[in-house]
Amino acid sequence: MAKNIGAVTIDSERCKGCNLCVVACPLGVLALKGREVNNRGYHFAYMESPDKCIGCQSCALVCPDACIEVYKCPPTAPPKRGALAVEAERPDQGQALQREEPATETSAQPSNVTLMKGNEALAVAAIRYGADGYFGYPITPQSEVLERLEQEMPWETTGMVVVQAESEVAAINMVYAGASCGKAVFTSTSSPGFSLMQEGMSYMAASEVPALVINVMRGGPGLGTIHPSQADYFQATKGGGHGDYHAIVLAPSSVQEMADFVGLGWDLAFKYRCVSMILADGVIGQMMEKVVLPPQRPRRTDDEIRRQCPWAVTGRKGMRPKNVVTSLELDDDKMEANNLRFQATYRLIEQNETRCELVDTDDCDWLIVAFGSMARISMKAMELARARGIKVGMVRPITLWPFPAEQIRKAAANAKGILVPELDAGQMIEDVKLAVECRLPVEHFGRLGGNVPTPDEILDALTRGFNIA
Numbered sequence: 001m002a003k004n005i006g007a008v009t010i011d012s013e014r015c016k017g018c019n020l021c022v023v024a025c026p027l028g029v030l031a032l033k034g035r036e037v038n039n040r041g042y043h044f045a046y047m048e049s050p051d052k053c054i055g056c057q058s059c060a061l062v063c064p065d066a067c068i069e070v071y072k073c074p075p076t077a078p079p080k081r082g083a084l085a086v087e088a089e090r091p092d093q094g095q096a097l098q099r100e101e102p103a104t105e106t107s108a109q110p111s112n113v114t115l116m117k118g119n120e121a122l123a124v125a126a127i128r129y130g131a132d133g134y135f136g137y138p139i140t141p142q143s144e145v146l147e148r149l150e151q152e153m154p155w156e157t158t159g160m161v162v163v164q165a166e167s168e169v170a171a172i173n174m175v176y177a178g179a180s181c182g183k184a185v186f187t188s189t190s191s192p193g194f195s196l197m198q199e200g201m202s203y204m205a206a207s208e209v210p211a212l213v214i215n216v217m218r219g220g221p222g223l224g225t226i227h228p229s230q231a232d233y234f235q236a237t238k239g240g241g242h243g244d245y246h247a248i249v250l251a252p253s254s255v256q257e258m259a260d261f262v263g264l265g266w267d268l269a270f271k272y273r274c275v276s277m278i279l280a281d282g283v284i285g286q287m288m289e290k291v292v293l294p295p296q297r298p299r300r301t302d303d304e305i306r307r308q309c310p311w312a313v314t315g316r317k318g319m320r321p322k323n324v325v326t327s328l329e330l331d332d333d334k335m336e337a338n339n340l341r342f343q344a345t346y347r348l349i350e351q352n353e354t355r356c357e358l359v360d361t362d363d364c365d366w367l368i369v370a371f372g373s374m375a376r377i378s379m380k381a382m383e384l385a386r387a388r389g390i391k392v393g394m395v396r397p398i399t400l401w402p403f404p405a406e407q408i409r410k411a412a413a414n415a416k417g418i419l420v421p422e423l424d425a426g427q428m429i430e431d432v433k434l435a436v437e438c439r440l441p442v443e444h445f446g447r448l449g450g451n452v453p454t455p456d457e458i459l460d461a462l463t464r465g466f467n468i469a
């Protein structure tokens with residue numbers, strides 16, 4: 001048996017049984033008490049397999065109520081890192097940018113399987129994708145993106161540029177400039193910072209430049225809290241700046257997807273010449289899980305960029321007419337033609353790129369539609385419901401725009417009602433209602449201001465909302 005190098009204490013009276021620590025633990029150390037409840041009536045968390053604990057702190061980091069303390073004991077033997085290995089293949093990443101050199105792994109790169117926070121996974125995945133530049137301004141709960149990039153120092157290995165800008169407005173305009181040159185550039189922020197970026201988002205959409213923007217949402221409005229939220233759904237999916245435009249919005253629900261969606265986001269952005277967004281919440285950004293990292297790819301050469309992005313500002317060298325990247329068009333008819341071209345692209349994206357995960361939808365009487373961390377908590381609520389004989393299925397939108405309306409409509413074909421749990425006052429529910437054209441009841445359940453619900457709260461909302469005995 002492996003020697004312990006970690007131990008946790010859990011304040012079982014404060015615990016609300018939300019299950020976040022259980023799913024965050026990479027070694028299956030924790031579980032919720034099946035029968036016992038605390039004085040507040042919750043099935044509380046406990047160490048089911050204490051021998052396996054490695055003291056990684058993932059559980060303590062995700063606990064919204066700070067119930068967990070982690071202790072590290074001096075190891076008498078090195079930890080068995082091999083225990084973290086997973087068999088899973090990396091999911092299909094879509095059509096990658098073409099590179100003339102084959103993808104290679106450098107001898108200097110760390111193991112492809114590692115344990116890290118969602119924010120850190122974003123940063124490392126971007127370096128490995130062959131990113132050209134990051135421009136950002138730190139804001140909780142996503143500051144680890146910039147911190148990790150500075151620790152990795154990619155400017156000394158791949159040549160990637162990392163700049164802490166003076167503000168989010170500066171950062172998004174640096175991204176606009178880099179994207180106009182055909183470079184793979186990105187920024188990350190959290191809700192108040194994302195609001196500041198909306199003008200730049202609109203300009204990039206109108207200029208048809210590909211870029212990646214990451215928003216790890218926190219509770220608002222205003223400066224709000226630093227805790228998780230999903231209340232930027234409208235802003236992200238409906239085009240938060242001025243004018244008729246959309247960004248592709250990817251919603252990860254695991255650290256693995258935080259890493260995977262970096263490559264997918266850029267591939268889609270370059271394919272359609274649009275902005276891709278990763279819309280995560282603070283739980284996914286802060287939680288630690290094992291993650292399979294992609295192999296290191298080389299950055300594209302200037303010649304490759306010139307060939308693959310003939311619209312980009314790359315220096316004429318007298319060889320071609322000059323390229324101008326701008327969102328300004330003062331001729332009304334030309335601006336209308338531009339808009340019609342944007343809309344045609346959006347219809348193509350809706351046709352080709354809508355993604356979602358279906359869980360137990362074949363026989364369900366009741367459907368849950370949830371994304372991000374709420375999908376994870378809803379999975380546990382589904383398990384509890386099925387244990388009581390209530391047949392619940394779930395649709396997890398992976399693209400929030402384009403929204404998987406048709407998939408939801410099909411999954412709900414035989415359902416009696418839909419519950420939409422969100423970390424907001426009810427935003428995605430509007431798209432769900434449109435998807436089913438109000439043919440069946442759709443109820444919302446939400447926690448606000450940075451609070452995260454328990455699986456029991458979601459189950460309670462389902463049974464009360466639809467009068468299920």
Ligand code: SF4
Nearest residue numbers: 025053054056057059
């Ligand atoms: S998440 Fe890490 S610290 Fe917490 S119980 Fe699991 S192994 Fe131990």
Ligand code: SF4
Nearest residue numbers: 015016018019021063
């Ligand atoms: S994360 Fe949730 S289940 Fe785990 S200790 Fe904290 S409140 Fe309890």
